[in-house]
Amino acid sequence: xxxxxxxxxxxxxxxxxxxxxxxxxxxxxxxxxxxxxxxxxxxxxxxxxxxxxxxxxxxxxxxxxxxxxxxxxxxxxxxxxxxxxxxxxxxxxxxxxxxxxxxxxxxxxxxxxxxxxxxxxxxxxxxxxxxxxxxxxxxxxxxxxxxxxxxxxxxxxxxxxxxxxxxxxxxxxxxxxxxxxxxxxxxxxxxxxxxxxxxxxxxxxxxxxxxxxxxxxxxxxxxxxxxxxxxxxxxxx
Amino acid sequence: xxxxxxxxxxxxxxxxxxxxxxxxxxxxxxxxxxxxxxxxxxxxxxxxxxxxxxxxxxxxxxxxxxxxxxxxxxxxxxxxxxxxxxxxxxxxxxxxxxxxxxxxxxxxxxxxxxxxxxxxxxxxxxxxxxxxxxxxxxxxxxxxxxxxxxxxxxxxxxxxxxxxxxxxxxxxxxxxxxxxxxxxxxxxxxxxxxxxxxxxxxxxxxxxxxxxxxxxxxxxxxxxxxxxxxxxxxxxxxxxxxxxxxxxxxxxxxxxxxxxxxxxxxxxxxxxxxxxxxxxxxxxxxxxxxxxxxxxxxxxxxxxxx
Numbered sequence: 001x002x003x004x005x006x007x008x009x010x011x012x013x014x015x016x017x018x019x020x021x022x023x024x025x026x027x028x029x030x031x032x033x034x035x036x037x038x039x040x041x042x043x044x045x046x047x048x049x050x051x052x053x054x055x056x057x058x059x060x061x062x063x064x065x066x067x068x069x070x071x072x073x074x075x076x077x078x079x080x081x082x083x084x085x086x087x088x089x090x091x092x093x094x095x096x097x098x099x100x101x102x103x104x105x106x107x108x109x110x111x112x113x114x115x116x117x118x119x120x121x122x123x124x125x126x127x128x129x130x131x132x133x134x135x136x137x138x139x140x141x142x143x144x145x146x147x148x149x150x151x152x153x154x155x156x157x158x159x160x161x162x163x164x165x166x167x168x169x170x171x172x173x174x175x176x177x178x179x180x181x182x183x184x185x186x187x188x189x190x191x192x193x194x195x196x197x198x199x200x201x202x203x204x205x206x207x208x209x210x211x212x213x214x215x216x217x218x219x220x221x222x223x224x225x226x227x228x229x230x231x232x233x234x235x236x237x
Numbered sequence: 238x239x240x241x242x243x244x245x246x247x248x249x250x251x252x253x254x255x256x257x258x259x260x261x262x263x264x265x266x267x268x269x270x271x272x273x274x275x276x277x278x279x280x281x282x283x284x285x286x287x288x289x290x291x292x293x294x295x296x297x298x299x300x301x302x303x304x305x306x307x308x309x310x311x312x313x314x315x316x317x318x319x320x321x322x323x324x325x326x327x328x329x330x331x332x333x334x335x336x337x338x339x340x341x342x343x344x345x346x347x348x349x350x351x352x353x354x355x356x357x358x359x360x361x362x363x364x365x366x367x368x369x370x371x372x373x374x375x376x377x378x379x380x381x382x383x384x385x386x387x388x389x390x391x392x393x394x395x396x397x398x399x400x401x402x403x404x405x406x407x408x409x410x411x412x413x414x415x416x417x418x419x420x421x422x423x424x425x426x427x428x429x430x431x432x433x434x435x436x437x438x439x440x441x442x443x444x445x446x447x448x449x450x451x452x453x454x455x456x457x458x459x460x461x462x463x464x465x466x467x468x469x470x471x472x473x474x475x476x477x478x479x480x481x482x483x484x485x486x487x488x489x490x491x492x493x494x495x496x497x498x499x500x501x502x503x504x505x506x507x508x509x510x511x512x513x514x515x516x517x518x519x520x521x522x523x524x525x526x527x528x529x530x531x532x533x534x535x536x537x538x539x540x541x542x543x
Contacts, residue, residue, distance in 0.1 A: 154452075
């Protein structure tokens with residue numbers, strides 16, 4: 001579903017962020033992207049979401065080469081993804097309902113159908129009773145759940161989450177992880193970057209570990225892990 | 238198709254709700270558009286009505302067609318037939334040499350000098366003549382008509398006395414040019430004002446635009462509400478301008494009708510001038526659309542890069 005082949009990324013005037021990264025993610029997988037801050041986790045997710053293009057190498061999303069897509073086709077590629085950001089990127093000038101409905105508006109879904117789906121999405125993240133509330137009054141965890149509702153409301157096949165638990169305390173983070181796992185169980189591919197090991201211990205998930213732009217993968221995690229020493233196997237496609 | 242329709246409906250709803258929450262500033266921008274459109278419209282009206290007034294005076298521009306002295310009744314009939322076919326002629330009448338001779342004698346009856354001079358002539362020196370009124374008062378058209386008439390066989394001379402018409406037409410020409418340039422300049426001003434207003438709106442919506450791009454919005458989706466905003470500013474401003482022009486015409490009409498009555502005319506300005514009003518509104522909408530299109534296209538590329 002997502003294929004990286006010898007992908008490198010360098011921003012103008014900076015070091016190489018990603019160096020010859022290759023991997024393959026199939027449909028329905030739950031993948032963590034780990035690494036210290038600045039290791040290139042966010043860049044990796046941006047390359048998948050086509051908000052950045054690789055400097056060299058190819059990124060294939062559903063057999064489409066992202067670099068070769070016309071710029072007019074990129075919005076349609078992005079609609080396959082549900083994007084979740086560490087800083088939520090919620091819109092604070094409108095209530096929860098209006099925040100979640102945004103992707104459906106972009107997809108041109110009719111208002112009645114959209115309202116149903118927004119309520120279903122809010123229900124899934126446990127915010128159904130906060131429909132009319134302004135996001136600024138929500139707690140950090142609730143805001144992140146709202147952002148998840150917005151990401152899943154258009155029923156994307158892939159969820160991309162960039163440090164979704166980064167700013168949350170442990171109990172909120174566990175809530176969020178449980179939500180992601182629930183989506184993964186119904187077949188949604190989840191790709192999530194994180195700099196801490198919390199929540200990963202719950203299942204035997206695949207981990208892509210980045211260290212200064214180099215990718216190592218250890219497919220099965222132990223119950224407890226030390227990320228700095230964990231990489232065991234150099235991944236090659 | 239349904240997706241497309243939904244996008245448009247959503248954009249219109251969004252724009253209307255934004256305008257409702259900013260009623261005062263919306264009214265201000267519409268007022269600016271209205272006043273700016275009002276000025277060239279009034280200029281246009283003034284020039285247009287002056288040229289209509291010259292049409293009222295059409296009877297003053299007459300072409301006199303003098304026939305050769307030896308013209309026979311058959312010649313006159315021939316020329317009559319040619320004139321009847323000419324579509325540029327509004328009406329014409331024939332004054333035969335005998336009628337002219339009689340008229341001259343009648344008129345000079347009271348003046349002994351002239352009547353004695355006429356008496357000395359002995360025979361009628363006057364030619365048969367056609368007096369022709371053209372449909373148009375435009376000097377160029379009249380000149381062409383005069384030349385056409387001049388070339389009819391049997392015609393001695395065609396005389397057009399249209400100096401004043403020429404002068405007036407030149408002045409009207411200047412007025413038309415002035416109207417054009419005022420319209421063009423104000424259109425540029427409006428383009429800038431509407432563009433700037435839309436640019437400010439885009440800045441306040443910057444977060445929404447960024448997030449929308451991230452979740453797969455196309456350029457046209459982002460652009461649409463702003464384009465509708467521009468079009469609505471144009472539409473409302475245009476309507477406001479029409480109301481103002483209508484009101485101004487109404488107040489002018491009181492004085493104009495009074496003057497007209499003094500001159501025994503029923504001339505007045507038309508209040509309902511559908512062509513002009515549609516033109517004002519159409520132009521305002523076009524300017525609104527263009528101003529916002531330019532602003533939104535520039536702003537979008539700036540947001541995308543950042």
